[in-house]
Amino acid sequence: xxxxxxxxxxxxxxxxxxxxxxxxxxxxxxxxxxxxxxxxxxxxxxxxxxxxxxxxxxxxxxxxxxxxxxxxxxxxxxxxxxxxxxxxxxxxxxxxxxxxxxxxxxxxxxxxxxxxxxxxxxxxxxxxxxxxxxxxxxxxxxxxxxxxxxxxxxxxxxxxxxxxxxxxxxxxxxxxxxxxxxxxxxxxxxxxxxxxxxxxxxxxxxxxxxxxxxxxxxxxxxxxxxxxxxxxxxxxxxxxxxxxxxxxxxxxxxxxxxxxxxxxx
Amino acid sequence: xxxxxxxxxxxxxxxxxxxxxxxxxxxxxxxxxxxxxxxxxxxxxxxxxxxxxxxxxxxxxxxxxxxxxxxxxxxxxxxxxxxxxxxxxxxxxxxxxxxxxxxxxxxxxxxxxxxxxxxxxxxxxxxxxxxxxxxxxxxxxxxxxxxxxxxxxxxxxxxxxxxxxxxxxxxxxxxxxxxxxxxxxxxxxxxxxxxxxxxxxxxxxxxxxxxxxxxxxxxxxxxxxxxxxxxxxxxxxxxxxxxxxxxxxxxxxxxxxxxxxxxxx
Numbered sequence: 001x002x003x004x005x006x007x008x009x010x011x012x013x014x015x016x017x018x019x020x021x022x023x024x025x026x027x028x029x030x031x032x033x034x035x036x037x038x039x040x041x042x043x044x045x046x047x048x049x050x051x052x053x054x055x056x057x058x059x060x061x062x063x064x065x066x067x068x069x070x071x072x073x074x075x076x077x078x079x080x081x082x083x084x085x086x087x088x089x090x091x092x093x094x095x096x097x098x099x100x101x102x103x104x105x106x107x108x109x110x111x112x113x114x115x116x117x118x119x120x121x122x123x124x125x126x127x128x129x130x131x132x133x134x135x136x137x138x139x140x141x142x143x144x145x146x147x148x149x150x151x152x153x154x155x156x157x158x159x160x161x162x163x164x165x166x167x168x169x170x171x172x173x174x175x176x177x178x179x180x181x182x183x184x185x186x187x188x189x190x191x192x193x194x195x196x197x198x199x200x201x202x203x204x205x206x207x208x209x210x211x212x213x214x215x216x217x218x219x220x221x222x223x224x225x226x227x228x229x230x231x232x233x234x235x236x237x238x239x240x241x242x243x244x245x246x247x248x249x250x251x252x253x254x255x256x257x258x259x260x261x262x263x264x265x
Numbered sequence: 266x267x268x269x270x271x272x273x274x275x276x277x278x279x280x281x282x283x284x285x286x287x288x289x290x291x292x293x294x295x296x297x298x299x300x301x302x303x304x305x306x307x308x309x310x311x312x313x314x315x316x317x318x319x320x321x322x323x324x325x326x327x328x329x330x331x332x333x334x335x336x337x338x339x340x341x342x343x344x345x346x347x348x349x350x351x352x353x354x355x356x357x358x359x360x361x362x363x364x365x366x367x368x369x370x371x372x373x374x375x376x377x378x379x380x381x382x383x384x385x386x387x388x389x390x391x392x393x394x395x396x397x398x399x400x401x402x403x404x405x406x407x408x409x410x411x412x413x414x415x416x417x418x419x420x421x422x423x424x425x426x427x428x429x430x431x432x433x434x435x436x437x438x439x440x441x442x443x444x445x446x447x448x449x450x451x452x453x454x455x456x457x458x459x460x461x462x463x464x465x466x467x468x469x470x471x472x473x474x475x476x477x478x479x480x481x482x483x484x485x486x487x488x489x490x491x492x493x494x495x496x497x498x499x500x501x502x503x504x505x506x507x508x509x510x511x512x513x514x515x516x517x518x519x520x521x522x523x524x525x526x527x528x529x530x
Contacts, residue, residue: 071459097436153425160418162438171362173427176441180457188453192445194336 002026002123003061007068010220010245011120012036015067018124027061034070046073050083053113063116065123066214069181072102100161100207103214119213120243129237129244129263135251139234139260143201146171147236147264150203158207164217167232169193169200182219186226193231201234202227206241220245224253224261232259239263267291267388268326272333275485275510276385277301280332283389292326299335311338315348318378328381330388331479334446337367365426365472368479384478385508394502394509394528400516404499404525408466411436412501412529415468423472429482432497434458434465447484451491458496466499467492471506485510489518489526497524504528 002019006012006028016038019026028041029052035041044052056064072095080088087109094101107117121128133139139147146168153166153173163177167189174193177185186202204217219235219242227235235254237244242263244250254261267284271277271293281303284291293306294317300306309317321329337360345353352374359366372382386393398404404412411433418431418438428442432454439458442450451467469482484500484507492500500519502509507528509515519526 095436153427156425157422157441160421160438162418162441171360173425173443174445175443176422176427178438178440180439180453184453184457188445188449192449 001060001062002118003056003064004028005064005066006030006036006038006041007034007066007070008036009068009218011218011243012038012068014127014243014245015065015120015124018126024123027059029056031070031073033073034068036068045079046075047079047084048081049109050085050087051081053110053115054083056115057113061115063118064110065118065120066103066106067120097161100210100215104211107211107214117213120216121212121240127243127245127247129239129242131239131263131265134237134244134247134261134263135254135259137255137258137260139201139236139262142199143234143236143260146201147203147234149173150201150236151205151238151264154203154205155208158205158209161207164207164210165202165204167200167202167230169232174200182217182223183226186223186230186232189230189232190226200230200232201236202230202232203236204242205238210241212241216241216243218243218245219250221249221253224250224257224259227259228257234260234262237261237263239265266325266327267383268321268329269293270329270331271295271301271303271306272299272331272335273301274333274483276483276508277303277333279392279508279510280330280385280389283391289388292324294321296335296338298338299333301333310344311340312344312349313346314374315350315352316346318375318380319348321380322378326380328383329375330383330385331368331371332385362426365475365480369476372476372479382478385481386477386505392508392510392512394504394507396504396528396530399502399509399512399526399528400519400524402520402523402525404466404501404527407464408499408501408525411466412468412499414438415466415501416470416503416529419468419470420473423470423474426472429472429475430467430469432465432467432495434497439465447482447488448491451488451495451497454495454497455491465495465497466501467495467497468501469507470503475506477506481506481508483508483510484515486514486518489515489522489524492524493522499525499527502526502528504530 032045150168165177167174175185295306297310415433430442432439440450
């Protein structure tokens with residue numbers, strides 16, 4: 001049996017829909033405060049993590065998939081379940097090393113308990129960005145050059161474990177994605193552009209060597225709206241490494257906004 | 266005779282005050298739209314650049330210093346002075362390559378005309394950030410570790426010619442400076458922090474290999490206020506590579522805010 005460990009946003013819903021359509025049984029677990037809008041969610045506090053892993057095993061769960069946005073929850077030491085105690089020093093050790101390192105440790109905890117950790121792309125490969133144009137607007141030569149500059153920026157910043165996106169316009173980098181995420185970055189661009197476009201491209205790529213089972217970058221119709229508000233003319237995605245939530249709505253929104261959206265290797 | 270090619274912000278004023286105190290004669294030139302609050306400024310449009318360089322020579326100018334913020338002005342081709350025509354293809358060629366490359370070309374144009382280009386630090390070395398604590402608040406071990414992470418981030422991003430600052434808190438990168446500058450970055454942090462501090466550090470460093478004669482990073486009392494609004498606990502500067510405008514007011518503001526401000530190599 002598969003368990004979705006679900007956070008917020010559209011991804012858990014898209015996965016649930018995909019699993020439902022395929023007739024695959026699954027359960028949904030969620031951290032308190034980040035539960036998705038799905039029925040029959042088992043909510044738990046992070047202090048109970050050790051117990052939850054044991055309970056999953058007892059309930060016949062063999063595979064888990066982390067899906068959707070979760071911020072780091074505050075841990076109240078007084079509420080720790082005894083089974084979580086061995087995990088505290090492990091997680092404390094990596095808590096200052098960036099999200100990637102912390103999430104790899106969380107994966108390891110589940111795997112050591114005998115649970116296989118899958119990525120969203122393992123469950124629903126149809127969500128992955130394809131290569132080539134997604135909509136009707138073809139990217140100009142200028143956009144392609146800006147996309148190449150953005151890809152170079154993300155290749156360099158990737159090992160720093162900072163973020164998975166940037167905005168390039170007129171050959172200049174207007175923003176690099178950090179902890180607050182893509183939408184916050186696009187709002188920053190909308191607020192700070194002296195001359196709000198149209199022009200420039202949002203570049204989304206996974207970090208080089210990133211474990212795609214956790215924190216795979218995702219976009220959707222909201223991303224297109226935010227890119228439009230920022231005056232951008234394009235969105236370029238790393239094919240096979242970015243999830244597109246609601247592809248039809250995303251393509252329709254991009255076409256309506258005159259935004260080129262395409263995948264590259 | 267020295268000419269300040271002055272933009273906005275506190276730097277041209279600080280240099281004028283420093284030159285005045287030393288009894289050094291100077292003239293002030295400024296791009297239309299970016300003139301500083303100084304008397305007797307010769308304002309010119311970018312289309313007249315070729316003529317301005319010739320006029321400087323005629324007026325006995327031998328040295329120039331670029332000081333203060335200027336955005337890229339719009340060029341109206343119909344207004345180009347004949348002496349500017351040879352500069353157009355040179356500047357167009359590098360206009361998409363980032364600010365550094367463009368500014369190096371501008372420096373080259375002045376130097377080829379026989380004008381020596383000085384940095385603000387050549388004229389007023391007293392403005393440079395010193396090594397060690399600037400104010401009364403000592404940086405904690407946590408702040409020093411965050412400062413080291415920020416320095417590493419800027420060492421990696423430096424060659425990309427993106428910006429000269431970042432914000433690190435709790436081991437995580439909250440923001441990387443891009444075109445809109447330090448204040449815009451700090452406003453972004455203030456807006457997006459889920460838990461606005463206090464904590465975290467603003468890191469300011471020159472880009473590795475940067476020509477300090479143009480676009481040397483600068484901070485001042487306003488930077489301290491913006492860092493305080495973002496909930497930060499420290500500001501760390503690359504000694505000898507950052508200008509501090511109004512050092513007394515900057516130190517007083519940092520002490521009053523309980524912000525550690527210090528220089529490192």
